[in-house]
Amino acid sequence: MSDINPRTIVNDDAIVALAANIQEHGLIQSPAGLRDGTGKVGIVAGGRRYRALALLQDDPRFQTVTVRMAPDQATAAFWATSKNAQREDLHPADEIRDxxxxxxxxxxxxxxxxxxxxxxxxxxxxxxxxxxxxxxxxxxxxxxxxxxxxxxxxxxxxxxxxxxxxxxxxxxxxxxxxxxxxxxxxxxxxxGSVKGTDRRAVFVGLDDDTAAGGRVGGDLFTDGTTFDDPAILDAVFAAKLTQTAADYPAAHAWKWVEAITDSYISYQFDQDRKFGKVHPVEGELTEAEAERYDELAELANAAALGEEGTADALQTKRNGDFTDE
Missing domain, CATH: 1.10.10 (Arc Repressor Mutant, subunit A)
Known part of the structure; x- marks a missing residue:
């Protein structure tokens, strides 16, 4: 590679892609070079093609290629600068149409x-x-x-x-x-579309929504999915939630389950039903564990120091659990 060539930084992935292009379609434009006093040729324009060709040396077609030779250093310098300065990518609209x-x-x-x-x-x-x-x-x-x-x-x-x-x-x-x-x-x-990240969409899933007649769209540019019939999504969501609640007690040994379509449980819900609350029994740490817990609590970034396992174990023990009763 000639020192005259102004391109010093290249993207390795782009060179690999260019090599694949050359291997598939051939070398459309030859590199340009300048012969030095020792007879060695340096590439002054076409450095990316030169690097791509280096990856194709197991292909006989590219083991020898034509290089356009500059008659003198001034011409070589002009070619090197002009080639990079005049290069222009296709406008996105033209690329899209092509x-x-x-x-x-x-x-x-x-x-x-x-x-x-x-x-x-x-x-x-x-x-x-x-x-x-x-x-x-x-x-x-x-x-x-x-x-x-x-x-x-x-x-x-x-x-x-x-x-x-x-x-x-x-x-x-x-x-x-x-x-x-x-x-x-x-x-x-x-x-009226609903994003695929909406809690209703996540719970229902694409298959159940489309089975009920819901239309699903997409946004390729954000890797997103849209549910385009909110009324159908809401109906399937309510039905699936109700059925899940009905099946839950037998599957998980619960006595009673109630389905609520709201995104939260209101304070009034508890008050109207006069629910009591059951709290876990707090665990007791040994003296050594309590000292270690306090040490970890003082560290602002315990996880980064590799202490997450010990910290989690102590925290879990301290939090306690519900009794069998």
Whole structure:
């Protein structure tokens, strides 16, 4: 590698991806070099390709490659600087459209990833964007919509609603108010959806919700799932909770269980039923254990010091437990 080459920092994973691309599609553009006084050739432009080729030396096709030679050092320096300065990645909108075209031609995701030197996850996300209506991609291309805003539009499969929300976004920009943020776009596209992290969704699960007719959506960009029929989710949640409560006593030797759909147990609930409370009997530590417990209590970061096992054991003993009675 020539000292003239300005690229000194490279991403090893990117070099591996480039090597896979070259192995699959061949070396499209040759590196450029300059011969020094000893006759040795240093690479002045194409350092990433040079490093990728070094990983392919078990393939006879790449054991010898053509290098474009600079006639003098001044030309070599110009090539080295110009090659890196003039390089420009595809605009995301153009890449998205190209990914979509390749997929429609039957090119597999893995092959698209190799061709572009990106991860398959990146390809899947771009393909999700390629299914957006053309006006959204046009807005992304002209800068009216950011990449994250475009991603927010992917949660909708209703083109008419998507274009309606896009029109509102563009109208707000025209009025100088700024466009809709990602959250607002999502809530306008799916105003009643429930996130997959909601306690009801977690308890019910995808299978039970869809079996009851619930529609499930997704957000590939946040690895999230949405439950798009809240009324169905609530009905399945209530039914499953009631059945779980009915089955619980026999399975766990409880006398009585009551299902409550609220997210908390109110103070009034206890008061109305005049419940009593049973408390565990506090354990007693030996003198040595009590001293050790106090030592650990004074340490602000006992876990980081590797004391969590002893601390947990002493705390558990001190907390006590319920008696058999």
């Amino acid at each position: 990914f979509g075209v390749m997929e429609r031609r039957g090119v597999k995701v893995a092959d698209i990833a190799v061709a572009y030197g990106v991860t398959e996850k990146h390809v899947y996300r771009r393909l999700a964007l390629s299914n957006l209506p053309a006006p959204v991609l046009d807005a992304l291309r002209d800068g009216s919509v950011s990449l994250s805003q475009a991603a927010a539009f992917t949660i909708s499969d209703d083109e008419a609603l998507t274009l309606e929300v896009l029109a509102l976004h563009m109208e707000n920009i025209a009025k100088g108010w700024g466009g809709l943020n990602d959250y607002t776009i999502k809530t306008r596209l799916k105003p």
